[in-house]
Amino acid sequence: MNSIATYLSRNPLYIVMLAIAGITLAVVACLLLLGRGETGKASDGKEAGKPELTPRQKKANDIVNVRDIDENFLYTREDGYLIGYLRIGNLNIELLSTEELEIKTQRLAMSFEGDRKNFDYFTLPSQVNLDPNKDFLKRIHQETEDIGRRKGINLMLQEMTRLSTSGENFEHQHFIKLWCKIGTNIKDTQNELRVRLNEFKERYVQAGIPCEILKDREIIKMCNLFSNPQQAPFTGGNISRYENFTIIKDRGNP
Structure with missing residues (x-):
């Protein structure tokens, strides 16, 4: 050394x-x-010793890919899409002749000939609110003195009561989903999607099939059909259009 x-x-x-x-x-x-x-x-995926949240620990706001619902559009949060919806009205084809049904089918099919863009068609079960119908029949029953008519109204009331208590008062609602990727100018994207929504509506109307473009409140009801179809039809009244959005605040915020 x-x-x-x-x-x-x-x-x-x-x-x-x-x-x-x-x-x-x-x-x-x-x-x-x-x-x-x-x-x-x-x-x-952890920060400073904080454990990663499991799917059950995540907030509802983190799971639902909805940023806003305004006018006729739903804005997605993660992928930046603008979505519009149409509802197709009821049509009893059993009341149509074979010729009338063929004409409607051909007319509707031909209207889609030049459309090459994607769209989604889906149906959702929805509970029918029979309370207004029962109230109407009760009022007519009280105002009617004819015995035969009162008996017929009683039978109708009994059938509505049976449907309500048995859980059979459901109907299928039919929807069409259209979407556009939000570009640099959101107004142009809104106009583009609005034009396509009106084109779809016109196709069905021209074929004699009721169709309407959903507004914000109806879009919220449609979203409720996915998770709570029994209560969605009863949503109404002059209250906030965000009434059914479950907002969970971050921890630590007042």
Whole structure:
């Protein structure tokens, strides 16, 4: 050891080289430690020791891909799409002759001949609110003195009561979904989608099939059909159009 110290004291250049090597090794070690910490954070998806949230712990706002519903459009939050919906009205085809049904089918099919864009067609079960019908029949029953007519109204009331209590008062609503990717100018995207919504509506109307473009309140009701079809038809009244949005505040906020 004394010989090495004596040798180094006579050659100070080696001392400088050893010091530089030591500093370099220290810097490399620090960079490796920092890189390992960042890699672990990225791969684990955790922040400063906070555990990753499970799907059951996430907020409802994080799961639903809806940023806003305004006028005739639904705005998505994550992928930046503008969505519009149409509802196709009821048509009893059993009352149509074979010729009338063929004419409607051909007319509607020909109207789609030049349309090559995608759209979705889906149906949702919805509970029918029979309370207004029962109230109307009760009022007519009280105003009617004819025995035969009163008996017929009683039978209708009994049938409505049976449907309400048995859970059979459901109908299928038919919807069409159209969408556009929001571009640099959101007004142009709105106009483009509005034109396509009106084109679809006109196709069905010309074929003699009722069709309407859903507004914000009706879009909210349609969304409720996915999770709560029994209560969706009863949503109404002059209250906020956001009445059915479950807003969960972040922790720590007042």
